[in-house]
Amino acid sequence: MNTLSYGLLALLTANPLTGYELTQGIKPLWRAGHSQIYPLLQGMESKGYITHERIEQSDKPDKKIYTITREGISVLQEWVKLPAEPAVLRDELHFKLYSLWLTEPEEAKTLLQQRAAFNRSELDRYNLLIKANEALRDERGETRELKATTFGRYLLLQKRVMAMKASIEFCEWAIGELERGSLPPEV
Amino acid sequence: MNTLSYGLLALLTANPLTGYELTQGIKPLWRAGHSQIYPLLQGMESKGYITHERIEQSDKPDKKIYTITREGISVLQEWVKLPAEPAVLRDELHFKLYSLWLTEPEEAKTLLQQRAAFNRSELDRYNLLIKANEALRDERGETRELKATTFGRYLLLQKRVMAMKASIEFCEWAIGELERGSLPPEV
DNA sequence: TTATATTATGTCTATATTTACATATGCAAC
């Protein structure tokens, strides 16, 4: 059971999902491709943490809907209590900023503008997800569980939004530093 | 040549360093252990991007000081121009927040407080690095290159500082949400 | 006096991640 496995269990506590839906749904939380996810689902099923039901479809390929078991919930519950490991961030931009003096200031500006544009599109995506989450809560948020899951999602999405805003702010600030000529003009 | 290799080259453009110093110095930029770094240095030397000089020491183990070659600088220069791939963030806390409803609110609060404490210590470390960088610039910042490298470092460290501040802000906000009881009291 | 930390370089194994390969249906655009 690696971190991603617990993450899949976490998604399945809200509602049963297919491997395909898990691959899509995990995107705001963790980076993982379907080739990682399908084998982990098989492994967790053999451990008894999840079960699946095969749904035959005529128009689209058949699918497997995975449901978390009581045992799966209990192992997740134990894991959630454990302190969270420090986040791992791997960003090429760190190295590119560090090597700034090797580039023309215009190139550096372009790098930062590209990153800012990407972050803005991510921010839009997260804002859409927050709206969808609110709609879900308002529509069928009668039960305590659903209120609680939409609250967890709300916290997580706000975390991503705040991180994206900070990253955009950094890009804009750094572009300003470059333009204001913190470096002597001949560089 | 993977991303980490280019990162090592980036560090070596500022001044020659040993594998050990690279292992320490890369920490604010990328997560990597020495077992990753030593083989990459050997590989880059065989490609002609770096060279080393062995320094014998009687009190401490001998060391190898690596210097970037003209060819190494030019491959790095080409790489820096390329657009930066999106950052990869892997944070267990995402899954733990998503699973919040499985935990007691007190446990959730503890998770967030632990993360905030860790981030504050990281913030302190970065502030020290910024001061050291400023001291370096003021002491022997006569050359254009040194000014430019300290500027690159300055941008990078500010990026980390802004990200840490945003993360601390999130933790404090989320703890507040938990305390303010956005969830019905019986949860 | 023994244990631990720092400096210093390396290998090996296990695990995690990425990318490509593989197959299949239906729908829309061109």
Place this chain on the structure above:
DNA sequence: GTTGCATATGTAAATATAGACATAATATAA
């Protein structure tokens, strides 16, 4: 009509990362 996209599930191979094993000097703390 065929190219590409969304749905859907899988495997295989290559690469990256983490953790353990290995050695060795000196200094410091318990």
